[in-house]
Amino acid sequence: MTWSPEQALEQAALAGIHRIPIPTPFAVGRVNCYLIEDEPLTLVDTGPNSGKALDELTVRLGERGHSIDDLELIVVTHQHIDHLGLVEILVEHSGAEVAALGAAAQRLAAFDEDAEREDEFAVEVMLRNGIPEDVTVALRSVSRSFRGWGSHVEVTRPLDDGGTLELRDRRLEVLLRPGHSPSDTVFWDAERRILIAADHLLPHISSNPLISRPLDGSSQRTQALVTYVESLRKTREMPAEIVLPGHGEPVTDHVKLIDSRLAGHERRKEKIHRLIAEQPRNAYELAQALWGNVAVTQAFLTLSKVIGHADLLINEGRVREVDDGAVVRYEAT
Ligand SMILES: [Zn+2]
Numbered sequence: 001m002t003w004s005p006e007q008a009l010e011q012a013a014l015a016g017i018h019r020i021p022i023p024t025p026f027a028v029g030r031v032n033c034y035l036i037e038d039e040p041l042t043l044v045d046t047g048p049n050s051g052k053a054l055d056e057l058t059v060r061l062g063e064r065g066h067s068i069d070d071l072e073l074i075v076v077t078h079q080h081i082d083h084l085g086l087v088e089i090l091v092e093h094s095g096a097e098v099a100a101l102g103a104a105a106q107r108l109a110a111f112d113e114d115a116e117r118e119d120e121f122a123v124e125v126m127l128r129n130g131i132p133e134d135v136t137v138a139l140r141s142v143s144r145s146f147r148g149w150g151s152h153v154e155v156t157r158p159l160d161d162g163g164t165l166e167l168r169d170r171r172l173e174v175l176l177r178p179g180h181s182p183s184d185t186v187f188w189d190a191e192r193r194i195l196i197a198a199d200h201l202l203p204h205i206s207s208n209p210l211i212s213r214p215l216d217g218s219s220q221r222t223q224a225l226v227t228y229v230e231s232l233r234k235t236r237e238m239p240a241e242i243v244l245p246g247h248g249e250p251v252t253d254h255v256k257l258i259d260s261r262l263a264g265h266e267r268r269k270e271k272i273h274r275l276i277a278e279q280p281r282n283a284y285e286l287a288q289a290l291w292g293n294v295a296v297t298q299a300f301l302t303l304s305k306v307i308g309h310a311d312l313l314i315n316e317g318r319v320r321e322v323d324d325g326a327v328v329r330y331e332a333t
Contacts, residue, residue, distance in 0.1 A: 005203075008242045008250035015192050016169065017244065020060045022047030024082045025149065027297075028205075028247050031082045033057065034196060035064065039168035040072030040097070044187070044196055045246065048149040049085030057086065068093045073157075075165070076100035077198035078181045079108060081150035083246060088151040099165060101176065102158025103215045104183035111152035114217070119143050121213050122300055125221060129303055130284030130327050138296045159185065172196070177235060179228020180207040182215045186235070193239055198246035201235060201254060205247075206261055211304040225308025226315060229265060232258050269309045273332070276310075276319055280331035283307050 003011060009019055016037040021030040024047065036042040047053035058068055071094040076084045087098060100108060107114045122143075123136045159165065161176035165187065173188040177200045187196040199207050209224035236258045243251035251257055268290075275281060275289050287294070287302040294302050310330050313319035322329045 003242065003250075003252045005249035005252065008252050012194060012242060012244060012250065015189070015194060017194065017196075018064060019244065019250075020057060022053045022056055023050075024048050024053070025050070025146075026082055028082065030247065032244070032246055032248070034244060035061065035066070036167065036170075037064070038170060041066065041070055042073040042075060042167060043071050043090070043096075044075040045077055045083040045198065046074060046086035046090055048082050049089065049151050050149060053086055054089060070094065071096040074098050075187070076108070076153060076155075077186070077196070077246065078184045079104055080181055080199070081146065083198065084108070084153055085149045085151050087153045091154070097156045098153060099157040099159055100153065100155045101174075101183050101185045101215075102155070102160060105155035105158050107183075107215070107217060108153035108155055111150055112147070115143075115147050115150065117217070118213060121219060121221070122211075124219075125211055125307075126284075126300060126303060128326075128328055129307065130282035131299055131303060132284075135296055135299050139299055142297055161185075175234075177231040178222075179209045179224055179231045181210065182212055182222055184231070188238065188240075193241040195235070195238065195240040195243045195254075197235070197243045197251075200231065201243055201251060201257065201261075202245045203248045203251050203257065206264060208301055209304060209308050210301065211307055223308070223311045223315075224304060225265065226311050228308075229262065229312070232261060265309070265312075268305070269312050272306065272309045273313055273318060276313070276330045277332040280322065280329045282327050282329045283310065286310075286330070 034044040165172040209228040283306040
């Protein structure tokens with residue numbers, strides 16, 4: 001049977017998993033943290049580094065009879081600041097262990113330096129794809145101003161793709177599902193058929209496959225959307241009954257949702273192919289043709305979407321990149 005989102009939350013709560021939506025200053029709205037009442041007492045994601053987030057988390061934990069100090073394990077699902085900003089403060093209070101993908105540990109530990117490098121990388125990608133320099137300068141200062149909501153993270157329990165996270169009452173399979181970010185990790189309770197999916201699958205919005213440096217920190221960009229589509233296909237095959245996302249309500253029909261996401265990417269890919277077939281264009285020109293002049297803060301996001309779909313077309317042999325030394329253009333083959 002298929003649950004309603006409310007029933008899914010009730011079922012999760014019966015399994016000891018309680019959603020705690022924490023406010024963020026970002027357009028996405030609240031981020032879902034999940035308290036797992038087990039041994040150790042576990043919090044999956046923390047919300048951003050802000051007094052407001054900490055206050056709300058404290059109150060919500062209190063409603064369940066816990067304090068921040070009681071936390072024993074914090075699980076970090078991926079490298080984005082709305083999910084991990086409070087880690088350092090929570091660890092200071094509680095001494096909790098921190099579990100996250102081992103391959104991301106170095107970068108999480110070097111948060112400030114890594115964020116700076118990621119910004120440099122983003123500027124390079126934007127310039128190479130036709131975004132005007134003043135937009136990249138503005139975007140970089142926006143990104144710097146957001147950095148305070150993040151935190152460096154000392155991972156004490158590195159996790160492996162395919163490994164397990166054992167709590168007293170449950171066994172969670174650790175599965176890497178990159179695409180939205182290179183470190184997206186989901187946690188699968190096969191016995192209860194509950195998937196803690198963070199931003200890998202969201203109910204109300206398509207997860208943005210953001211162009212990024214790979215996990216090893218090298219400067220070759222990821223094929224974020226190509227990777228994301230592969231990850232979605234894997235998740236589609238799982239017999240999940242309840243998917244607990246990083247934002248919004250639980251997903252109770254993940255196959256249907258994933259099919260509609262895949263169809264959406266397919267449609268956009270064809271639209272971008274038509275635009276490229278009309279005349280060669282760079283990614284910025286394609287983004288403008290699709291969405292007009294978007295807000296500066298959305299420039300990198302829309303660029304990521306265009307490049308992601310162009311990657312799919314390149315892999316299919318229908319489009320090729322033409323590099324004039326300054327800017328990359330796409331043309332139909
Ligand atoms: Zn995210």
